[in-house]
Amino acid sequence: MREMLVDSYGRVVSYLRVSVTDRCNLRCVYCLPASHRPPFLSNDNLTDLELARLAALFAELGVSKIRVTGGEPLLRPGVPDLVRRLAGIGGIDDLSLSTNGLLLGGMAQDLAQAGLKRVNISLDSLNPDKFRQVTRYGDLEAVLAGIDAALAAGLSPVKLNVVVARGMNEEEIGDFVRLTEDRPLHVRLIELMPMGETGFFSQERWMPLPEMMEKASPLQELPRDAWPLGHGPARYYRRPGALGTVGFVSALSRGFCSSCNRLRLTAGGLLVPCLDAAEGTDLRAPLRRGADAGEIRRLVLETVQRKPERHTLLERASSLSPNPRLMCQIGG
Numbered sequence: 001m002r003e004m005l006v007d008s009y010g011r012v013v014s015y016l017r018v019s020v021t022d023r024c025n026l027r028c029v030y031c032l033p034a035s036h037r038p039p040f041l042s043n044d045n046l047t048d049l050e051l052a053r054l055a056a057l058f059a060e061l062g063v064s065k066i067r068v069t070g071g072e073p074l075l076r077p078g079v080p081d082l083v084r085r086l087a088g089i090g091g092i093d094d095l096s097l098s099t100n101g102l103l104l105g106g107m108a109q110d111l112a113q114a115g116l117k118r119v120n121i122s123l124d125s126l127n128p129d130k131f132r133q134v135t136r137y138g139d140l141e142a143v144l145a146g147i148d149a150a151l152a153a154g155l156s157p158v159k160l161n162v163v164v165a166r167g168m169n170e171e172e173i174g175d176f177v178r179l180t181e182d183r184p185l186h187v188r189l190i191e192l193m194p195m196g197e198t199g200f201f202s203q204e205r206w207m208p209l210p211e212m213m214e215k216a217s218p219l220q221e222l223p224r225d226a227w228p229l230g231h232g233p234a235r236y237y238r239r240p241g242a243l244g245t246v247g248f249v250s251a252l253s254r255g256f257c258s259s260c261n262r263l264r265l266t267a268g269g270l271l272v273p274c275l276d277a278a279e280g281t282d283l284r285a286p287l288r289r290g291a292d293a294g295e296i297r298r299l300v301l302e303t304v305q306r307k308p309e310r311h312t313l314l315e316r317a318s319s320l321s322p323n324p325r326l327m328c329q330i331g332g
């Protein structure tokens, strides 16, 4: 029988974000330092079998939603096989993936066949030169091909994650909104967060939600039943007559901790109770020394009890002291 994971504030935890690699083929200015070198020991990462065992255990504990993320998850060898394993676990009824889209063109079909339902693609500029500046290495054409391939493979919804920062891409908000008009693309405008010691976050660059919304107008607010699947913390709007939607995700201006239903698992098997948490619980060591399901379950329950009431990103933003953990380590 399925149980329920309930934290000490009464929130039900039903969503696991799994980072499957720390590696990334981009160095987005707000996410990773240019000099970042990930550890290359691939046996530090949980194997497909270990991930599937943990995912099944989480499903028994009431987790119904899994997002595969990273680093860049499509860099992990054999990721469609991993997706197939996760998709086959009873109780997981929403399996999604976050990617920068660079490799998606050649993989979307395989991923859909493996059981992936939907995808979020990160894209911060529609201008090739600007895109390269923001990502340091990215090829915009490849990401656009990835978006086409995702739609052609029937992944739905296809969401585009756009981190908005002043002086980076604020003038493109209108262009992103227009992308939703003719195709079923769901653009999510995301507030910059003080994560990782990248030197990027500042009060000047941080564009609070009301300003983003003003630049995206005119928009009509959508009733909840018209929001795209897996809406999480976003609120959704639409340009009149558009096929897609525009969502806003704002961890700072309009925090969503009171409804947080998430846990995060790093590629190395650390279970983290909050994006902003200083510590987590190592599940890899017990798995590798043969811990039984009961022991792992106890560790998960203890971690859920340590979920803080709220993150401290607002305080970090005003004191300009970002959480030292990089987004690619914790899975975004």
Ligand code: SAM
Binding pocket: 024, 030, 031, 069, 070, 071, 072, 073, 098, 099, 100, 101, 120, 121, 122, 161, 163, 190, 191, 192, 193, 194, 195, 327, 328, 331, 332
């Ligand atoms: N490589 C995948 C991708 O690009 O989607 C998954 C990992 S990436 C760390 C996940 C998401 O975190 C991306 O949409 C990225 O833009 C977002 N992100 C990274 N650093 C951020 C920050 N400081 N503030 C807000 N979002 C951030």
